Amino acid sequence: MNCRRARKAIFRFVDGLTDEKMQLDLEQHLAGCTVCESLARSLARSLDLVHRAPQETLDENFNWKVRLAIHKERTAMRERAASTGSLFRIWNVRFAASAAAGVTVAIAAGWLAVASGLISPAGDQGLAVEAGRTVSRPLPGEPAQEERLAQPTTTPSWQEGPRSRPAGPSVGSVVSGGDHAQSGKSSRVGAIDETATPLDSLIRAETVGMTEAQRARYLRTHIERLQVFLQEQDSTR
Amino acid sequence: MFVDPGRERAKWKDLTDEELMLRVQGGDVGCFDVLVERYKVRLFNYLLRLTGDRDEAEEIAQEAFVKAFIHADKYKTIAKFSTWLYTIATNLVRNRIRARGRAPQIISLWKRGPGDGEEERVMEIADGGRSPEDQINDAELSETISYAIGRIPEKYRESFVLREISQLSYEEIAAVTGLKLGTVRSRINRARNCFRQIVEPLLEKGIDF
Numbered sequence: 001m002n003c004r005r006a007r008k009a010i011f012r013f014v015d016g017l018t019d020e021k022m023q024l025d026l027e028q029h030l031a032g033c034t035v036c037e038s039l040a041r042s043l044a045r046s047l048d049l050v051h052r053a054p055q056e057t058l059d060e061n062f063n064w065k066v067r068l069a070i071h072k073e074r075t076a077m078r079e080r081a082a083s084t085g086s087l088f089r090i091w092n093v094r095f096a097a098s099a100a101a102g103v104t105v106a107i108a109a110g111w112l113a114v115a116s117g118l119i120s121p122a123g124d125q126g127l128a129v130e131a132g133r134t135v136s137r138p139l140p141g142e143p144a145q146e147e148r149l150a151q152p153t154t155t156p157s158w159q160e161g162p163r164s165r166p167a168g169p170s171v172g173s174v175v176s177g178g179d180h181a182q183s184g185k186s187s188r189v190g191a192i193d194e195t196a197t198p199l200d201s202l203i204r205a206e207t208v209g210m211t212e213a214q215r216a217r218y219l220r221t222h223i224e225r226l227q228v229f230l231q232e233q234d235s236t237r
Numbered sequence: 238m239f240v241d242p243g244r245e246r247a248k249w250k251d252l253t254d255e256e257l258m259l260r261v262q263g264g265d266v267g268c269f270d271v272l273v274e275r276y277k278v279r280l281f282n283y284l285l286r287l288t289g290d291r292d293e294a295e296e297i298a299q300e301a302f303v304k305a306f307i308h309a310d311k312y313k314t315i316a317k318f319s320t321w322l323y324t325i326a327t328n329l330v331r332n333r334i335r336a337r338g339r340a341p342q343i344i345s346l347w348k349r350g351p352g353d354g355e356e357e358r359v360m361e362i363a364d365g366g367r368s369p370e371d372q373i374n375d376a377e378l379s380e381t382i383s384y385a386i387g388r389i390p391e392k393y394r395e396s397f398v399l400r401e402i403s404q405l406s407y408e409e410i411a412a413v414t415g416l417k418l419g420t421v422r423s424r425i426n427r428a429r430n431c432f433r434q435i436v437e438p439l440l441e442k443g444i445d446f
Binding site: 042049067 | 269270274277278282285286291295298299300302303306307375378379381382385401402407430432436437440
């Protein structure tokens, strides 16, 4: 056995892990090697010192201290669990209340905005609902709604084409004045205005804001009344 | 029905650690007292040699028992209770060392006198019915051992104290420290050599403990 193996064997011997053969070899080596023998002796003495170390005693109230610490820890754990639960509950109530308040404020603000006309429920597409009918909003540079309604933007079907005037006195003689000059202000309908009669202007002024069906009904009624009027005129003559 | 707590406790003392822990898990809190009684001195001495500070060792021992009780439901009987308890205590020491960011201080029985500038010896000597000479010898021996253990590199100290002070087997030390068996052996042997080198000069001076 060489010194390297002997040192390993010394540590194994200390732990009581050497078999008989190894122990015999070690003893033979130590008998002839003073360095290893000195190492073994000093290791045995130092470890003996540790093993002889007196057992330090604890405070006699240690068991009570442990019980008290356990009690404190358990109480603290219960309190922590309770506080976490109550916090969660409080948070829930607060969250629900603030959410409800937020929704209420949003609804109220929306209603106010619609009521004051700041926004349109139909969206910002140039349309607004007023009194049950859809009208177009003025674009920048366009005249106001009332002006545009007074000015026909398209030629009504009843204005198109050459028309045959009814026989007898002209309507212009019945309705003096007229809006002919006013209607002539519009450059878009300038061509139409040139051929328009006072009756046209009268009808246009009378049927402002009417739908096609309403206008047709209005015209039918007035044509019938006009026919009755002419017949009465003819009969009196 | 009246149950005599003294007789109950005497009955518990016959139970193994693992059986007692099973009872603790079942809600028999009194069984834990028996375990504390069994391990408090061993655990305290292990911690005292490891930390070198009496108060800190007691504090950690207490904390370890509290943790063992609070987490009793996590204990499984496949492991020895002692191993489990030492693991908890070792982890607490490691955490403290890590938190402080330095090695544990070495206990010193020598302190400066308040005004005279001379060294004043401070010793806590337990009155165990022994002669004053024996008590002083014990105190000196204890101090020397604490000093020498404190000089062992921290890496090896844990395994050394578990082996030489707490007398745990290599397998138990491996379980407590989380190291491989071979690493444990090697660390213990290195620590032994280190301890021998520290203590040898004192022994050669003829100091007889």
